[in-house]
Amino acid sequence: MSFEKKMEELGMKIPVPGKPAAAYEPGVLVDNMIYVSGQLPMVDGSLQFPGVVGETVTEEQAYQGARICAINALGVVKSMIGSLDRVERIVKVEGFVNSVQEAGYQPKCINGASDVLVEIFGEAGKHARFAIGTSGLPLGSSVEVGMIVKVK
Amino acid sequence: MSFEKKMEELGMKIPVPGKPAAAYEPGVLVDNMIYVSGQLPMVDGSLQFPGVVGETVTEEQAYQGARICAINALGVVKSMIGSLDRVERIVKVEGFVNSVQEAGYQPKCINGASDVLVEIFGEAGKHARFAIGTSGLPLGSSVEVGMIVKVK
Amino acid sequence: MSFEKKMEELGMKIPVPGKPAAAYEPGVLVDNMIYVSGQLPMVDGSLQFPGVVGETVTEEQAYQGARICAINALGVVKSMIGSLDRVERIVKVEGFVNSVQEAGYQPKCINGASDVLVEIFGEAGKHARFAIGTSGLPLGSSVEVGMIVKVK
Numbered sequence: 054m055s056f057e058k059k060m061e062e063l064g065m066k067i068p069v070p071g072k073p074a075a076a077y078e079p080g081v082l083v084d085n086m087i088y089v090s091g092q093l094p095m096v097d098g099s100l101q102f103p104g105v106v107g108e109t110v111t112e113e114q115a116y117q118g119a120r121i122c123a124i125n126a127l128g129v130v131k132s133m134i135g136s137l138d139r140v141e142r143i144v145k146v147e148g149f150v151n152s153v154q155e156a157g158y159q160p161k162c163i164n165g166a167s168d169v170l171v172e173i174f175g176e177a178g179k180h181a182r183f184a185i186g187t188s189g190l191p192l193g194s195s196v197e198v199g200m201i202v203k204v205k
Numbered sequence: 206m207s208f209e210k211k212m213e214e215l216g217m218k219i220p221v222p223g224k225p226a227a228a229y230e231p232g233v234l235v236d237n238m239i240y241v242s243g244q245l246p247m248v249d250g251s252l253q254f255p256g257v258v259g260e261t262v263t264e265e266q267a268y269q270g271a272r273i274c275a276i277n278a279l280g281v282v283k284s285m286i287g288s289l290d291r292v293e294r295i296v297k298v299e300g301f302v303n304s305v306q307e308a309g310y311q312p313k314c315i316n317g318a319s320d321v322l323v324e325i326f327g328e329a330g331k332h333a334r335f336a337i338g339t340s341g342l343p344l345g346s347s348v349e350v351g352m353i354v355k356v357k
Numbered sequence: 358m359s360f361e362k363k364m365e366e367l368g369m370k371i372p373v374p375g376k377p378a379a380a381y382e383p384g385v386l387v388d389n390m391i392y393v394s395g396q397l398p399m400v401d402g403s404l405q406f407p408g409v410v411g412e413t414v415t416e417e418q419a420y421q422g423a424r425i426c427a428i429n430a431l432g433v434v435k436s437m438i439g440s441l442d443r444v445e446r447i448v449k450v451e452g453f454v455n456s457v458q459e460a461g462y463q464p465k466c467i468n469g470a471s472d473v474l475v476e477i478f479g480e481a482g483k484h485a486r487f488a489i490g491t492s493g494l495p496l497g498s499s500v501e502v503g504m505i506v507k508v509k
Contacts, residue, residue, distance in 0.1 A: 074464070075464060075468045075471055075472075076468065076471040076472050076474070076475040076482075076483065077450065077471045077483060077484055077485065077486045078483045078484060078485055079485070080485050081446065081448050081449065081483070081484055081485045083390075083446060083448055083507050084236075084388075084390075084507075086235075086236075088448055088449045088485040088505070089485060090485040090486050090487060091486070091487030091488065091489070105458055105459070142233065142235060144233050144235055144240055145233065145240045146229065147487060149487070149489050150341070151340075151458065151490070152340055152341040153340065153341065153458075154257055154303065154305075154340045154341050154492065155257070155341065155345070156341045156345075157341060157342065157343055157344040157345035157346070158341075159341060159342065159343050160226070160227060160343045160344075164227045164228065167227055167228040167229045168227075168228050170228070171228040178228075179228065179229060179230045179233070180229055180230060180233055181229065181230055181231070181232050181240040181241060181242040181351075182229045182242050182243070183242060183243030183299060183301070183349065183351045184243065184343055185243070185301050185339045185341070185342060185349065186303070186339045186340040186341025186342060186492075187339065187340055187489045187490045187491065187492075188306065188338075188339075188340040188455075188456055188457065188458045188490040188491055188492040189454070189456040189457065189458050189459065189460045189461060189462075189463060189489070189490025190461065190463065190489060190490060191461055191463050191464045191488055192461040192464075193459070193460075193461035194461070197487065197489065199485075199487045201240070203235050203236075236388075238387075238388075294385065294387060296385050296387055296392055297392045298381065302493070303492075304492055304493040305492065305493065306409055306455065306492045306493050307409070307493070307497070308493045308497075309493060309494065309495055309496040309497035309498070310493075311493060311494065311495050312378070312379060312495045312496075316379045316380065319379055319380040319381045320379075320380050322380070323380040330380075331380065331381060331382045331385070332381055332382060332385055333381065333382055333383070333384050333385045333392040333393060333394040333503075334381045334394050334395070335394060335395030335451060335453070335501065335503045336395065337395070337453050337491045337493070337494060337501065338455070338491045338492040338493025338494060339491065339492055340490075340491075340492040353392070355387050355388075
């Protein structure tokens, strides 16, 4: 089945990525692997759920934020190879959660990214990942997600 | 020499990995590279040395924890390719230490992972790595280790 | 154009990497990809700008530190393949900033690494990256940069 059709069915839009504000790329393709830069939960240029999880941001909000990050990463992939139907496998998710030190809820937040990838790609969406707590993220974001994707 | 025999000689058991609690995989194999998800120092389902290094956890405990993480990562590799004797090279170790901000002891903790890999694999175990401090880790773990492994 | 010549023109010296103090390598080469270990802003064995960004270290200092990290990473690459002219593409930059939690300035700091790579390699230097805040870095460094480089 077409992954792009699947996203349509699920009512998800694939965003067009903004240009990075510095001397790097949204993603780099080498040897059929796309390395996607760390994505923030931006919607139409506006950062969703900024702050620190456990203080001003809830786990559920960070989960939603991680979903947005993953969808933005797919926007980068599509912009590079034309169609998500060329995705062979989501290889790895790098999950960063701006969180208080005592907290162990990073996995629950990053599940937002993992869930959306499996909803769209099924078996091809099952990835390796790490989920860690950070002391600060770009623009004061509560969550950031990087990705490695095998394409055909 | 057989890496599996070497582990036996060293008195190390290769654990059978638990199932991840969410929509991701313990590891993904593409193009003869295994991307192993971030591993915690779990022994028989019980998290060892939880807490923050520099507060409730010592450097030596985190070192031991990192050894366990690395062995658990090898458990993932074995479960995916049948035998550790198919390991060609440990390519990279991603080392995360839940630590107070002033501290610079992340390398000493992650040496636990590096040491155990070289004990088992010798030259093939010598890897690139990063070692960083995190603000929180899954389940309140003091240490987490991800890995990239080339197999044949 | 020769990347090594370009560095000369820019007045940059390619450092000879020190030996890691533990059982890992400065870099690992597999399948024409070099995974460079996390580099610190060391100059002649002395750590530049140690501390926490937002407390004892300024954004501008961390930017300079990240430039040094990137140049040190290139020293590792050269030591492994003889000449930077064999670089095909800087694939990915892993940027770590030891920063206070409220801060969102990680990108500005890591731009130091991104800028120097594009100054030297032009289009071939444009990479994917993540930039995150950490709670502690090796030796109390304010910044650390890892890298993945495609070579020919």
